[in-house]
Amino acid sequence: LSGREFKRLKMERANFSKANLDGAALFRSNIQRANFSGASVKGADLNRIDAKWSDWSGADLSESFLFEADFGNANLSGANFKNARLGKARLNSANLSGAILDGVDLRDARLAGANFDGVRIRGARMDRQNFREMKLAGVDFTLSDMIETDFRGANLQGAKFAGVDLFGSNFNGADLRGADFEGANLKNAILTDAKLDGANFDAAIMPDGQRQN
Numbered sequence: 033l034s035g036r037e038f039k040r041l042k043m044e045r046a047n048f049s050k051a052n053l054d055g056a057a058l059f060r061s062n063i064q065r066a067n068f069s070g071a072s073v074k075g076a077d078l079n080r081i082d083a084k085w086s087d088w089s090g091a092d093l094s095e096s097f098l099f100e101a102d103f104g105n106a107n108l109s110g111a112n113f114k115n116a117r118l119g120k121a122r123l124n125s126a127n128l129s130g131a132i133l134d135g136v137d138l139r140d141a142r143l144a145g146a147n148f149d150g151v152r153i154r155g156a157r158m159d160r161q162n163f164r165e166m167k168l169a170g171v172d173f174t175l176s177d178m179i180e181t182d183f184r185g186a187n188l189q190g191a192k193f194a195g196v197d198l199f200g201s202n203f204n205g206a207d208l209r210g211a212d213f214e215g216a217n218l219k220n221a222i223l224t225d226a227k228l229d230g231a232n233f234d235a236a237i238m239p240d241g242q243r244q245n
Contacts (some may be wrong), residue, residue, distance in 0.1 A: 069107075 050070040058078040065085045075095040094114040102122045105236040108236040109127050115135040125145035133153040138161060148168050150220045153215075156176040165185040180200040190210045198213075200220045208223075210230040217237045233244045 035234075043066055044062060044064045046063060046066040048066065048068045048071050051068075051074055052072050053068075054072050054074045055076060056073065059077050060079055060080045060082075062082045063086055064082055064173045065147045066083070067087045068091050069087045069089045071088070071091045073091055073093050073096055076093070077097050078093075078101050079097050079099045081098075081101045083106055084102055085106060086103070087107045088103075088111050089107050090110045090221050092112045093106075093116055093193075094102070094112050096113075096116045096120050098113075098118045100114055100120045100122075100232045101118070103126045104122055106123075106125045108123075108131055110130045111128075112132045113136050114132055117137045119137050119139050119140050121138075122140045122145045123141060123143050127147045128151050129147050129149040131151050132145050133151060134155055136153065136156045138153075138156060138158045141161070143163065145163070146166070148166065148171050150170065152172045153176060154172055154174045156173070157180060159177055159179045160181060161178065162182045163186050168183075168189050168191055169189040170191060171173055171188075173196050174192050175195045177197050178201060179197055181198065181202075183201060183203045185207045186203075187207045190208050190212075191208075192212045193216045194214045195216060196213075197217045198221050199217050201218070202222045203224075203226045204222050205225045207226045207227045208231045209227050212232045213236045214232055214234045215236060218233075218239055219241050221239045223239060236244045238244055
């Protein structure tokens with residue numbers, strides 16, 4: 033099925049488990065509750081798909097195009113989204129536990145209620161994203177672009193922000209205990225009422241613009 037076109041089709045509950053769909057085009061297709069677990073979907077055109085409640089656990093979606101894709105309540109656990117384009121995608125209440133999101137473009141994506149347990153999201157583009165009150169303990173954001181991002185009230189215990197651009201981001205009331213901000217840019221960031229016990233700010237640029245020794 034590699035390279036096939038399935039544009040605008042209705043494939044609710046279809047079974048593509050472990051299928052090879054590399055480079056396939058499913059643009060605007062309705063694949064609600066479909067099974068793509070373990071499938072290879074590298075470099076596929078999945079722009080604007082309706083994939084609510086679908087299963088992509090362990091699937092390889094690297095380099096895929098997912099603009100405005102709707103993954104509401106989908107199972108994306110352990111999926112590989114490396115370098116995928118997820119701009120304006122809807123991931124509300126999706127299960128992303130253990131997923132790899134290195135290099136993804138998540139600008140303007142909707143993430144409310146998504147499960148980020150054990151997610152790795154290095155070198156991603158997430159400027160002005162809304163993570164307010166989300167559970168992000170231990171998430172690895174290393175080297176990502178996250179300027180003016182909203183982390184108010186979020187649980188970020190042990191999260192990794194090494195080398196991340198967090199200019200103007202808001203951590204008001206966030207739990208940052210044990211978080212790693214080594215070399216991060218926190219200029220103009222808001223840390224009011226944040227829990228900072230054990231956080232590492234070595235070589236970070238602090239909110240006042242001064243670099244921490």
